[in-house]
Every structure is written in C-alpha cells, then in structure tokens.
Amino acid sequence: MDRGMHEVGVMTSILEAVLEELKNHKVQKVEEVRLTIGDLTYLGEDQLSFAFEILTRGTILEGSTLVVEHEEVEVRCPTCGYDGRAEYYQDEMYSSNVPTLNCPRCGSRVDVVKGKSCTVRSIKVVEEDVPA
Ligand SMILES: [Zn+2]
Incomplete structure (x- = not known):
C-alpha cells in the first residue's frame, strides 16, 4: 500500500x-x-x-x-435551499469526521461551496x- x-x-x-x-x-x-x-x-x-x-x-x-x-465543508442544496455546514459522520476506520454530500435537511445531493x-x-x- x-x-x-x-x-x-x-x-x-x-x-x-x-x-x-x-x-x-x-x-x-x-x-x-x-x-x-x-x-x-x-x-x-x-x-x-x-x-x-x-x-x-x-x-x-x-x-x-x-x-x-x-x-470545514460548506454546501448548498439545490432541492430545498439549505445553505451551510455539510453533514459529517464519524469514520471508525480512520477515527475522523468525514463530510457527506447529502443535504442535512432533505437528504438530496448537495453542491459543494467550500472545502x-x-x-x-x-x-x-x-x-x-x-x-x-
Ligand atoms: Zn436539501
């Protein structure tokens, strides 16, 4: 590796x-x-x-x-208009917070603004x- x-x-x-x-x-x-x-x-x-x-x-x-x-990752949701910090989840393998590209409000795919x-x-x- x-x-x-x-x-x-x-x-x-x-x-x-x-x-x-x-x-x-x-x-x-x-x-x-x-x-x-x-x-x-x-x-x-x-x-x-x-x-x-x-x-x-x-x-x-x-x-x-x-x-x-x-x-930090900031996103914008084309579906519901959410604008702000991306949702993060805890990755146990690397013990770190990993951003997801699903809208924290409606779950749709978001556009990345920052990060x-x-x-x-x-x-x-x-x-x-x-x-x-
Ligand atoms: Zn949304």
Whole structure:
C-alpha cells in the first residue's frame, strides 16, 4: 500500500509554489508554513507533515514548521435551499469526521461551496538584514 503518495504529490506542488514565492524576498530562514486544507481533499495531516519533512530537506524550508488548518465543508442544496455546514459522520476506520454530500435537511445531493481547497495561508520568514 502506498498510503501517503497522494500527499507527497500535493506537497511537492505546494512547496514549488512556496519556493517560487520566496525567490522574491531575501530570506534568511523560514520559520513556519501555514496551510489551509479543505476536509474534502481527504489529505492526511500526518502524511502531509511527513512529506513536508522529507521534501524540504536541503532547501531553505528545512527545519521550518508546517501548520495545517482545516477548512470545514460548506454546501448548498439545490432541492430545498439549505445553505451551510455539510453533514459529517464519524469514520471508525480512520477515527475522523468525514463530510457527506447529502443535504442535512432533505437528504438530496448537495453542491459543494467550500472545502475542496488546499492553499498556502501564510509563510513566516526571517528576512536577511539589509545594511542601512
Ligand atoms: Zn436539501
């Protein structure tokens, strides 16, 4: 089983974007990278942290902290007009809350408004001292 491969791929593209962004700054050290992960991406936090640690080795990001924030799923129901938080159920196998795409009010299939994104929220860096 290669559980975690998905996270490695996602983290690779995230880090490419972060490193690209850092090129525009004189960065001495990166302290923290903060991500927002929608619950519908089904990305594992442990797998992401692991991928982050491996993939940042030898880069300016080595030794920085990865902070993962979860974005709750919000849905809209075309049938009854429900608008709000998706229904979650407890997945016993992974002991986590998993969103369902059935309307909490009428049970119809809903449209997802929020919860699919995977974005870099912020990067905390120590900039190089620029001589005055
Ligand atoms: Zn509904």
